[in-house]
Amino acid sequence: MKTEAIVFAGVAGFFLVTDVLYAAWSRDPAGTATLTVSLLMALLIAFFFATNYRRKGLRPEDRKDGDISERSGPVDFFSPHSIWPVFTAVGLAVSALGVLFGLWLFLIGLGMLFGGVFGLVFQYARTQD
Numbered sequence: 001m002k003t004e005a006i007v008f009a010g011v012a013g014f015f016l017v018t019d020v021l022y023a024a025w026s027r028d029p030a031g032t033a034t035l036t037v038s039l040l041m042a043l044l045i046a047f048f049f050a051t052n053y054r055r056k057g058l059r060p061e062d063r064k065d066g067d068i069s070e071r072s073g074p075v076d077f078f079s080p081h082s083i084w085p086v087f088t089a090v091g092l093a094v095s096a097l098g099v100l101f102g103l104w105l106f107l108i109g110l111g112m113l114f115g116g117v118f119g120l121v122f123q124y125a126r127t128q129d
Contacts, residue, residue, distance in 0.1 A: 001053040003062070008046035015039035084123060088116030
């Protein structure tokens with residue numbers, strides 16, 4: 001993560017120089033604000049990578065003697081026969097069409113989207129007997 005932190009710190013430095021020059025020459029508040037937000041986002045990502053590097057050290061893929069088996073293992077559990085991802089995708093598609101055709105369709109799609117996300121989250125939730 002050290003390399004990633006250095007790369008994003010370089011991106012933040014680029015945005016800093018660009019922001020200062022743009023603010024001095026253009027006097028455009030919208031462009032200056034955009035470049036400032038870009039600078040802050042790059043700094044946030046660089047800070048995240050630097051903090052993770054300080055906490056955890058080098059990852060196996062960063063070391064010359066690192067082995068694939070050091071990072072292998074179960075990633076997560078993915079439900080093989082769930083309808084909720086399809087329901088969520090349809091809700092998102094209907095919401096996107098609602099942006100084009102009207103608020104009523106957007107709200108229907110939003111309800112489907114939230115229902116699908118709710119189903120995904122609580123699919124395997126069990127209550128205490």
